[in-house]
Amino acid sequence: MEKFRLGICDDESEDLAQLLDMVKQYDVGGCLQSAAFSSAADILDAAKNACFDIAILDIEMEPPTGFDVAKELIAMPNPPIVIFATNSKAYALKGYGIAIRYLQKPIAREVFFEAMDAAIADAIAHRLTFQIDTALVSLPLRDIQYIEILGHYAVVHTTREQYRFRGTLKEVMSRLPKGYFISTHKSYVVNLEHIRSATATAVVLDCGTVIPVGRSRMREFNEALYHFLGR
Secondary structure (H helix, E strand, C coil): CCCEEEEEECCCHHHHHHHHHHHHHHCCCCCEEEEEECCHHHHHHHHHHCCCCEEEEECCCCCCCHHHHHHHHHCCCCCCEEEEEECCHHHCCCCCCCEEEEEECCCCHHHHHHHHHHHHHHHHCCEEEEEECCEEEEEEHHHEEEEEEECCEEEEEECCCEEEEECCHHHHHHCCCECCEEEEECCEEEEHHHEEEECCCEEEECCCCEEECCHHHHHHHHHHHHHHHCC
């Protein structure tokens, strides 16, 4: 079962309790790992240590406000999907382009469920899912350092484990978001986020692994890397 990290922040204890109760009602399948915070500063500190897939933020908190925190969260290398909750409609336009949903308090159960469905669908799009024997594996894209192609198989390398499943380079690339992963060689796909350094012929990843850059892919790789760094 896929697991998603959910961060909830509201400085009003009753509102926070209501959000937690609705999460409990929604999460009958146990796919959410929830953490609750009563101050914007606390959820920011937690996000720096362990990335959230989804963040529900009350906007009207003591500074930093939920809106301030949202701007910092989405600027992180692995931004969460943001849902705003507030008593005022005045922030709706301000939150445009930052939050996937805007929830008016008191929050209706049906509206909350719809927002969570949308957020999880978005989070799934930021994962690579594949089958190993009878098991379904779903990895957050941020955890993937590189993917190695060995014949008809792909080996996904994360900082902790390796996963081997049946797939070609073309098939793997079609399931990854453009602009974040690039094939540097006929046998390798790297996560641009994890590149520590690069030369004309190779890249060094955060994990210390050196990946070759093929001559025919050099120009495409350089363009992709410069575009990624310029975001």
